[in-house]
Amino acid sequence: MHLPLAFNAELFIQLLVNGITLGSLYALIALGYSMVYGILKLLNFAHGDVYMIGAFTGYGVLTLLGGPLSPSIAIAPLIVLMFLAAMVAAGLLGVVIERFAYRPLRESPRIAPLISALGVSFFLQNSALLLFGAQFRSYDSFVLGSKNPEFFEPGPLTDALFVVKNVNVQLIQVIVLSTTVALMVALTALIAKTAIGKAMRATSYDREAAAMMGIDTDRVIATTFFIGSVLAGAAGVMFGLLFSQVFHFMGFLAGLKGFTAAVVGGIGSIPGAMLGGLLVGLAESMAGGYLGGRWSDLTVFGILILVLLVRPSGLLGTRAIHKV
């Protein structure tokens, strides 16, 4: 453990920047957990693996279009395509999982869909293992778009976009943060204003009453899975771009952290998932920076336990308003 001798503002701000970036990613994963929990009271343990499939879809698009060293199209449209493909693939996967692994068990005891979720999780991990092998696959985002990749000259994504004092902000961090903010604004507007968003709120409050209004609740639940999985797919590509390495087991830890973020913020609460994600990302970054890397996961899960003990409904979670 290396405690800094004096407070170092630059280090702190650098960790803040990294933590916010990481937090965006966790928040996106947490949203899917939270939305599904809100509507079905189900912990979708396959959600982390949907994120993993998103990451591999982005990797697939990158490879198909020439790979990171010699992409056949400009990198801006390339990255947009990677995001879109991953989001659509993850979204559809979420819908399929709901349809075949959860819907048939909807009237079963609550343990049944939970076991089914673990089954889907293993299924997806092992499918990825079969398809891509056990080794790490690299987005090589470090050299992506670089003029001289063979000399390891950084590409525009990871080259410092601007450096203030010694704080280094990369383009990829800006992309991750702004994409996350855009997705969250879109999601918030969708839930607050659109017919399907209102139907989602009505269905998560009282599914039978929603059905009585003529809302096709099966469709609403499928849409919820779609949206949550789209966000996870985006997060998968973000991870690939930020840390380069994707692998079949990556959804496990990310899923746990997304779940932690959802619980810390208050599971079922959309703003809670956003806040929880940010807190988990910051905690991980700060603990890693000040205490050393092996403390980061411990700190994250320590926070989970603390929140569960002190405020089980989470920071922004509300006790359900009692039905009259």
Place this chain on the structure above:
Amino acid sequence: MTLLRLRDVDTYYGEIHILQKISLEVGEGELVCLLGGNASGKSTTLKTILGLVTPRAGAVEIDGEDVSRRKTSYRIAKGLAIVPENRRLFAPMTVHENLEMGAYLRKGASSEALERVFDLFPVLKDRRRQLAGTLSGGEQQMVAMGRALMSEPKLLLMDEPSMGLAPILVERNFEIIQQVHQSGVAVLVVEQNANVSLSIADRGYVLQTGRIVLADSAKALLANEDLRKAYLGR
């Protein structure tokens, strides 16, 4: 013409046989009441009509079409609406949003439908930005009623609309039901309160532990000695 017909419906919860060979019908523009004591199967009958539970035998027909295998949303689209037992408002949503949910299949709340509901319940207009869960019981009943009317239904189902309301509100409630009925909407009202409901109904059925034991005109039922002893003596 017959809007709604149940033919020999048998409904179970698990292995428990609840509705036993229920047959009933509601004609266009009719006001029919379904009477029955606690746990006699009144709510189950409404849930069977809407497809929230699936009967093991028998058929549910709406407008002459057998909808027994159809989803709830399909049946609602055929012109049904319900004021459920305990109102079941979406408490964390605003009054306006609750009303919009009533018009969900109409692709949103038309301003005419909203105006009509606000004419019927002027208080709701001032409360439309308020969360439904924060309203008084009487106001919540209005929202539940308004929400059902937002879809301009042909047949309105009501599950114990007077439950939990002060006597003055019960009276007001039945006036509204009558008003809706006079505007041409058929109503099937489930009640334990036989006196009030029969006084405005055309016909009535009496349900006892899952069977229909009496079916007659409202007038005849009001005069029926057995029914008097069972329900009206209170």
